[in-house]
Amino acid sequence: MALTPSTMLPLGTPAPDFALPDTDGQTVQLSDFKDAPALVVAFICNHCPYVKHIRDSLRDVAKELQSNGVAVVGISSNDTTSHPDDAPEKMREEKDSVGYTFPYLYDETQKVAKAYKAACTPDFYVFDRSHALVYRGQFDDSRPGNDIPLTGKDLKAAVDAVLSGQPVPAEQKPSIGCNIKWKPGNEPEYFKG
Numbered sequence: 001m002a003l004t005p006s007t008m009l010p011l012g013t014p015a016p017d018f019a020l021p022d023t024d025g026q027t028v029q030l031s032d033f034k035d036a037p038a039l040v041v042a043f044i045c046n047h048c049p050y051v052k053h054i055r056d057s058l059r060d061v062a063k064e065l066q067s068n069g070v071a072v073v074g075i076s077s078n079d080t081t082s083h084p085d086d087a088p089e090k091m092r093e094e095k096d097s098v099g100y101t102f103p104y105l106y107d108e109t110q111k112v113a114k115a116y117k118a119a120c121t122p123d124f125y126v127f128d129r130s131h132a133l134v135y136r137g138q139f140d141d142s143r144p145g146n147d148i149p150l151t152g153k154d155l156k157a158a159v160d161a162v163l164s165g166q167p168v169p170a171e172q173k174p175s176i177g178c179n180i181k182w183k184p185g186n187e188p189e190y191f192k193g
């Protein structure tokens with residue numbers, strides 16, 4: 001399996017807008033989070049072993065962040081023709097099974113993934129109160145099979161810095177995982193296959 005790293009969107013980039021359906025068919029948009037002190041956008045999916053590896057820890061970290069007023073949203077952009085396990089009805093099952101407390105959105109056109117220059121699952125972005133990008137990269141150093149405990153330390157450190165008004169740590173490591181499953185002919189120019 002070829003591993004794909006984050007593109008590392010430039011810091012300071014304004015959060016690209018989105019309006020996407022959640023697992024209940026309700027539209028969730030960026031403006032819904034305008035009052036949050038920080039926003040975490042996670043590109044995830046159901047089938048990827050790298051997402052499966054972190055999903056319980058992601059659930060717990062997201063709950064902790066949400067308890068501090070942080071907005072968290074998950075987005076799946078995979079082509080469901082080639083990967084039917086990532087279809088919206090399966091996303092609903094995954095959300096219920098794992099216990100995600102954040103909206104889990106479906107990016108059918110893949111335009112939102114392209115706007116964020118998302119490349120892999122999982123891929124994380126943290127925006128400050130003004131929706132400027134302050135962090136992009138990994139959840140933590142844990143990967144399937146490397147025996148490093150899951151803590152979400154990189155993601156949490158970035159959010160904690162935003163909440164406390166401190167600079168976000170300058171060292172930011174790309175996430176790595178399965179590439180987003182682009183529809184045939186829809187691969188973005190930044191995607192290296």
